[in-house]
Amino acid sequence: MQxxxxxxLGPVLFHWNPDRLADFYRRIADEAPVDTVIVGEVVCSKRAPFFLPHLPSVIERLESAGKEVIVGSLSLLTQGRETGALKELCDSHYLVEANDVAALLYLEGRAHTLGPFLNVYNEDTLVYLRNRGAVRICPPVELSANAVETLAAVPEMEIEVHAFGRFPLALSSRCYHARAHFRTKDSCQFVCEQDPDGLPIMTMDNQPFLAVNGVQTMSHAFANLLADFDDLRLRGVNRLRLSPHTVDMVAVSTLFRQVADGDIDSLSASARLTEQVGFAPVANGFYHGVEGAASIASNFVP
Amino acid sequence: MTDWQKVDGLELVCPAGTPAALRSAIDAGAHCVYCGFRDATNARNFPGLNFSRDELRDSIAFAHSRNVKILVAINTYPKAGQPDLWRTAIDDAARLGADAVILADIGLLAYASERHPGLRRHLSVQASASTPDAIEFYIRAFGVKRVVLPRVLTVEEIRRLTAEVDVETEVFAFGGLCVMAEGRCSLSSYATGKSPNVNGVCSPASDVAYEERDGALISRLGQFTINKFAPGELAGYPTLCKGRFTALNQSSYLFEEPTSLSAMSMIADMQAAGVTALKIEGRQRGRAYISKVVRAFRDAVDAAAVGKEAPAVDLSTLTEGASETTGAYAKRWR
Known part of the structure; x- marks a missing residue:
């Protein structure tokens, strides 16, 4: 038996104020049936100072609750001070998730995990990085089930798939949140804080399409891979990533836990998860090898 | 393999999607020409474009007779479980005498450095190496000799970075402009299932549709409207990040206007910043574009090499949306 x-629980990708974030992690520590929590600011270095003083106590609390804690590294670096912060993080005693190749330079020879902002598309790259110390990978969200299965077959490597939450789709040095408010990145006044799930971007036909989160662009649709749970297992995936949103993440993680424990079947759980999200549709197209926005019925045949 | 001969001033790296375009680029003064094989191994995998093995061999012979170097872009990410197409591309580039390969994938860089240690390796912009540390990783691990910088840095940041790393830097000077960090964008695959990293295409024509509604022209990509043009308005191609969208009840070119990069006004700055080479985008463009743009930039880099300014040439008719930007090179762009 496997x-x-x-x-x-993936890193909070949005700019939540420190109080909200601290409350969130308290509740996760006490109530969410997740095994691992990734903390830290991975999207915009301007946001990082706000929560930094709270980070050690949050980590301690999560660890006391029995969670494995990983600190995620920044996903796009352009400035010298960001490099300094990255080096400091990689020199710390924390387990680090690398989200940029710069982090790989510092993490060589120590156990670390590979985040979805690194371009790991195939087994040759994964084996190379494993041989330098990587132990787990959450690959780019656009990978299909076949690609995921190939990566999962790499020995001594744990694979994790983005199974809940908006898909992170792109990074830029330009801040589109600021731009939507006629500001620039330097004069942003942290306007991204107004949209704790991202700023909705519609087509000119008023069809919801994307969500802007500072320098990051995300999907409007939420990943929901619950219906694909059995297929994921069959392909060797034994770890799923849930990306935090303002929806009740304790309820979300409980649904996944119940499916994993066999207490509820994946299709009814998937329907309940879709209901839980409410304000956006769900999607699993990437996993099924088609456009990411698509929602495809599970092809798993028991 | 001969040593890489340095040119006076900035080296000009020019695109070619066909053997004819390659000749045009060389006639117009290219120091180097980059091209790709006719398959998913490169980031301009468009119908009717790119080189067969025979075409590449003949083109290399022609280029070398004119003292021009040929760089082969093998810069998509190999599909999981299917490394052969990409490995063969590297083997063939080496066998046919290419002067360098332009790679992005770590596994492929490892393959190339083990199997063909004498074949010069350039790091593709698709690898999105934007800091000295990221670049240092590729130098130490794979001995890359040149890095094509992602279009996320200002000229000042490029200067500092170039001073810090022991490798040549190459920057984009003209042509299509990615506003997202290259190689780290799945917008196209979210809408169409086809991505630059895997399939070598972005916002592919196969998924584009135009329809007329109440007199307006609507351009669509997959299931999504990318732009809506009023009667008489100039309609452009629906590249996803150059579309018009609505945020906060306001429709605008949220990510970027349908504009092109032109760093013509910054050539002296790039030279002073220590950059080795300027790259012109546009393997999908025709010979007229190649001839005119390459000639203008060759004159400009030659002039800059002797501390002069070349006479201004109007390239605006050749750019997307007929407008130009210096993009991320100026800090205010962010």
Whole structure:
């Protein structure tokens, strides 16, 4: 019998104020049935100072609750001071998730994980990085089930798939949140804080399409891979990533936990998850090898 | 393999999607020409474009007779479980005598450095190496000799970075402009299922549709409207990040206007910043574009090499949306 599927709560990708973030992690520590929590600012270095003083106590609290804690590294670096912060993080005693190749330079020879902002598309690249110390990977969100299966077959490597939350699609040095408010990145006044799930971007036909989160562009649709749970297991995926949103993440992680424990079937859980999100549709097209925005019925045949 | 001969001033790296375009680029003064094979191994995998093995061999012979170097872009990410297409591309580039390969994938860089240690390796912009540390990783691991910088840095940041790394830097000077960090964008695959990293295409024509509604022309990509043009308005191609969208009840070119990069006004700055080479985008463009743009930039880099300014040439008719930007090179762009 294989091990039960584990759950990782991904980093909070949005700019939540420190109080909200602290409350969030308290509740996660006490109530969310997740195995691992990734903390830290991975999208915009301007946001990082706000929560930094709270980070050690949050980590301690999560660890006391029995969670494995990983600190995520910044995903796009352009400035010298960002490099300094990255080096400091990689020199710390924390387990680090690398989200940029710069982090790989510092993490060589120590155990670390590979985040979805690194371009790992195939087994040759994954084996190379494993041989330098990587132990786990959450690959780019656009990978299909076949690609995921190939990566999952790499020995001594744990694979984790983005299974809930908006898909991170792109990074830029330009801040589109600021631009939508006729500001620039330097004069942003942290306007991204107004949209704790991202700023909705519609087509000119008023069809919801994308969500802007500072320098990051995300999908409007939320990933929901619950219906694909059995297929994921079959392909060797025993860890799923849930990306935090303002929806009740305890309820979300509980649904995934119940499916993993066999307490509820994946299709009814998937329907309940879709209901839980409410304000946006769900999608799993990337996993099924088609456009990411598509929602495809599970092809798993028991 | 001969040593890489340095040119006086900035080296001009020019695109070619066909053997004819390659000749045009060389006639117009290219120091180097970059091209790709006719398959998913490169980031301009468009119908009717790119080189067969025979075409590349003949083109290399022609280029070398004119003292011009040929760079082969093998800069998509190999599909999981299917490394052969990409590995063969590297083997063939080496066998046919290419002067360098332009790579992005770590596994492929490892393959090339093990199997063909004498074949010069350039790091593609698709690898999105934007800091000295990221670049240092590729130098130490794979001995890359040149890095094509992602279009996310200002000229000042380029200067500092170039001073810090022991490798040549190459920057984009003209042509289509990615506003996202190159190689880290899945917008196209979210809408169409086809991505630059995997398939070598962005916002592919196969998924584009135009329809007329109440007199307006609507351009669509997959299931999504990318732009809506009023009667009489000039309609452009629906590249996703150059579309018009609505945020906060306001429709605008949220990510970027349908504009092109032109760093013509910054050539002296790039030279002073220590950059080795300027790259012109546009393997999908015709010979007229190649001839005119390459000639203008060759004159400009030659002039800059002797501390002069070349006479201004109007390239605006050749740019997307007929407008130009210096993009991320100026800090205010952010």
């Amino acid at each position: 091990n039960k599927t584990k759950l990782t």
